Amino acid sequence: MELANIENLIEKYFEATATVQEEQELKTYFSQDNVAPHLQEYKPMFQYFTDLKSEKFTRNVPLKPRKNYLKWISVAAVFVLTTSLFINEWKKQREVDEAIADFKMAMSLVSENLNTGASHINYLSEFEETTNKIFITRNN
Template sequence: MGFKNLDILLEKYLAGETTLEEERQLKAYFSKEDVPAEYESYKKIFAFTAKEIQLTPRETIKADIKEGITPSRFRRNSLRGIAAAISIFLVSMAVYFTIPQNSTKTYASVKEIDNPEEAYAIAKEALYLVSSKLNNGAAKAAESVERVKTINLYVKEK
């Protein structure tokens, strides 16, 4: 590169009009040891840019990035804990809603009766209630016996 061209190129450089290729030529030229004193300021600028391009982050930055994109042990454990809690809750709810609950038993309140006549009337009523239920049961049993007899007849015929 001749000095005549160099001045033109440096003017273009200062104006922000050089191409990348022209700037690479300038960098190559100013990387040489001996440069006329009048160009010393340019030499410093290009020496600075050549040095700065060598700056790199710590070696461990890749490991830091990897750690940043991988869920940590704490987060993994937390997620497992949450998943386990949700599972237990869902199973409990399923059991609660699908298995029929024992009907709540209500017990008649115990009442002390002092009047014997009243006690007799209540006892009589209660016995009547029980006997009517037993009669129903006997009727049902008789009905079932009749059914069994019919089935037996059918089986014998076969």
């Protein structure tokens, strides 16, 4: 490989404009034993990247089970909300039922009083008839 070409590739690499193929050329060049003395400082970096690619993590990672507190909190919140809405509607319905019962009782009392008053109207009609008979006989 030409030394000028390698220097240009290093410039492109540090400017982040090098292609994957050009980076591969740099890795190949720096994996050789005969690297130009003024480019020796880059050899450990590219060697590290090559070594890093071959590394694998082999230890087992213990996974702790996730605690589902959030799930149960949301279930409890939905339960409380639904229950409170149900109780609120139940109380409203009970108040409406009590109001209807009070209205029925008031209407039955009014009805009883009207019926009592209606029975006295019969006495008034008899009184009126008798009064009319008296006035008609006096006027004649």
